[in-house]
Each structure stands twice: as structure tokens, then as C-alpha cells.
Amino acid sequence: MKSPGWYPIFLREMLMFKRKFLKLGYLFSAMVVPVIYLFAFGLGLGENVRIQGGDYLTYLIPGLIAMTSMNNSYAWVASSLNLNRVYFKTFQVLVQAPILPTSIVVGEVLSGMVKGLFASLLILVVGFLTAPAPAVTGIFLVALFLNCFLFASLGLITGMITRSHEETSTYNNFFIMPMAFFSGTFFPVDRMPDLLKGLIYLFPLTHTNILIRKDGLDPEGLVSLGILLCYSAVFSFVGARLIRNYSE
């Protein structure tokens, strides 16, 4: 039976992921940062702080899930693609295979999404064990899937344009980390100074954080959904262009 062009790329990533996953180090490293945040912010501030009429942990956990899905979807794709392109040269095997450039995009992005979703699931489980369970609604899942998709696509762009692994870390420090802190993960964006709000509303993670906490799709949620869809389309389009124009 003929498999779709993206499947071997996805399979390859999953085979490698399976080996990493079976080592306890992966589970520990995937969970350690969000769990530290959960305990440091959540349990430290939890009883004294109320946000949007609820306790702090109820606010924090969806934000940590959004942040974890972003970090994992982005970093796995960016790092793996950069290493495979610059150091290990395995990206050549994909370019020299008789598959469309979009198959490479789909395979890489899907594998990034799976890794992001898996890490998010771990945080969700920790959240269930330590705090009031977040409501896993349809909107929650849409926000989570879109977040994984757009950050995996952004990771693909970074992986294609960076010339070294160190450069990948630079993008992480200047774009991804600030986004994690200022996009409504730990506190609502409306508490930020007006001057910064405009910038913060440009961050895609801000809109994931808005959408993931919604019970129903109100006008604000619709706007955030539209923005996330736009980012997804732009990032995947740019990623596909970079792969189509790849030349050593």
C-alpha cells in the first residue's frame, strides 16, 4: 500500500521520539520546568491571589499547558531540523526523495505537534493531581492543537534559517522565552502597561492563552481564533517556501 509522502518523515521522528521517551530523562526534562512553575507560582501564590473570579491555580494550569505545548512543538522541530540540516546532513535524504516539499512540512510539523501535545498531556495530568481540574472543552482542544501547529511551523522556519545550533538558542531566548512570560501564562495581559499591551497582543501565545480559558466562543475568543489561524497559515506557508527553495 502506498503511504502519503509525509508519513515516512513522521514515522522517522516518532521512532526517534519513542527511544527518547523510553528513557526517564526525557519525561523528567519535559516536565521539570512547568512543574517548577506550577509549584513556585501556583502553590506559592495560590491561596492569596484570585484572578478573573477564580483561584490562581485554575488560571495558571491552562497557561502552563499552552506554554508547554509552545515550547515543545517549537523547540523539537527547530532543533531537530537545524541539527539534521547543518550537522548530521540527514535533511539531504528528505530533499533527495521523490516527495513534495509540502510533505516534508506536514511530516515535520505533525511530529512537532505530537511532541507538544504529549508534553501538554503530562502537565494536564500533573494539574489534575494537584489542582482543580481544568475544563477540557472543545475550545480548549482547538486552542491547544492550533498552538502546537503554529509553533511547530515556526520551529520549522527557525530550523531552516539558522546556521548553527547556537543560533537556534538565540531565537529561543529572544522570542520564545519572553512570549512564555508576557503572554498571559502567569497573569492576565490587561495588568500590563498600555504601552506593552499592543506588543503583547501581537504574540500568538497571547491568543492561545485567551482561547484556552474560554468556556464558549465569545467575540474576543473569535478574534483570537482568527489570529491563531492567520499565524498558522503564514508560518506554514513560509516554512513550505523555505523548503521548496532549499539549495546547498
Next chain:
Amino acid sequence: MIEAAHLTKRYGAVTAVDDLCFRVGRGEVFGLLGPNGAGKSTTIKIFTALCRPDYGECFVDGLNVAGSPLEVKRRIGVVPQENNLDRELTAYENLFVYALLHRVDDRRRKVQEALALVGLEERRDHLTHGFSGGMQRRLLIARALLGEPAVLFLDEPTTGLDPQIRHQVWDIIRKARLDGRTVVLTTHYIEEAEALCDRVGILARGALIALDTPDNLKATVGQYVVQHVDPSGRLIQQIVKSREEGHRLAGERNGSVTVRKTNLEDVFIKLTGERIE
């Protein structure tokens, strides 16, 4: 079977491939011989759609590589200069993923056969990061042959291998030729070009400076070389047309003098004034 028409590729001020023109016939083993930096690998990368030329075109089986890349990729197998196996996958997984990428039918059987061809069946479930250089190279060749390509490109296939493994690789290349495949290989090993190639193109600084059978190339510059060491310890070589002329010249020299047959490195030195390193 394959054709380069005025291929040119520049990287900044450096011209890696300079107006390259040649044709290789079906079933031929064609060698690109030259020192490091001569443009051999860039030429292979252009033919295998990994690199776009600044000027010129190339064709595989009558198909323009730039115009029909997918069709071309279905017809080629590539053994790169650097190991690009997935280190975190087993030998079997590396080949299986490749077979999926190239839509090989009856994958499991053919992967097993490919592993047997290069003597790696017993290592099928081992991660390749533990493989020796020779095992990696054999697995790369098995992978390139998996899609039953009409044209096999090998970039420096035996660099860094010990003589025994090198001869094993040569046998696999000879078998690929017997199976009717066209083989294009780059090398800077003289004996490799002479042992395997029907015709050899000599590259220097990106340009093709000679192209013919190894015997004709040697006949062009002279069949014999007279070597002797001068009083300052310098090796002096002189190419002559015949053995008789070589022995006459040897008789005129003092000290240790050798008369031997010309090889392709002598041709290269004669044409460029440089050695192949």
C-alpha cells in the same frame, strides 16, 4: 543517460563549478577525478537536486533536473561523502524509512535483501551511531540501491576506508554496473578511478580539463614515467612516449632511477602542474 550542459555554480567569489559539459551513457561507470575543492561534490549535488546551478542545465534519463525533480529523484540513488544515516535509528529502520520515502514495493523483503547485499543482516537491529566507518559506508550504499535506481551517484565512496573494505565497496559498485545501472562517482583516489571507471573526467578548480578513458588519457600525455631523485633530494618526474625512450633517459641519469607506467595522477600533474591530494 545523464548530461551536464554548461553547469556553473558560484559561492560568492568562488566558482565551484565552471561551465561543465559532459555526457554519460547508460550502463557506464563514469568518474570525476580531482583534488578537494575541485567541484566534484557540487556537481553531484546539482545532479541530485540538492543544489541549484547559477547557470546551465543537467539531465537524467532525458529529464531536466530543475524541471522534473520528482521524476529525476525516482531514478537516482545517492551515496553522499558524509555519513547521513540517522544515528538514532537502527540499520533496518534507516532502510525502511528510505524505502517508504522512495515508495519501494515489497519493502520488508527488499530491505532485508539490501542488508544481505552489504553483509549487515546481523546488525539490522543495531543503532547506526555505533557502526564503524566501513559499516556506515556499506549501509549508505545499500540504502542508495534500495530504490533500484537507474543512476547511482557516489561521492567519494571509499574515503577513509581500509583497503579490504574499499575492495568490498568496489565489488558492490561493479555489481551495480552489471545490473545495468549507470554509475557516477567522484574520487581523489587514482587507483579507484583506474579500477572502476570506463571514462574519467578530470576536474580542477571547477572546470573539466580532460575527459576520456583512463588509457586514452594516459596515452595523451605519454605511457611511461621516468623518476629519479636529484642531489637536493627532490623527486624529478618526466613523462615519455615509450618504454624504450624511458630506459634511454634512465641510462642518462645518475643514482636511483625508476621507469614505470603512467597513472592518472601523472596525467593530472601534467595538465595542472598540481598533485591530487
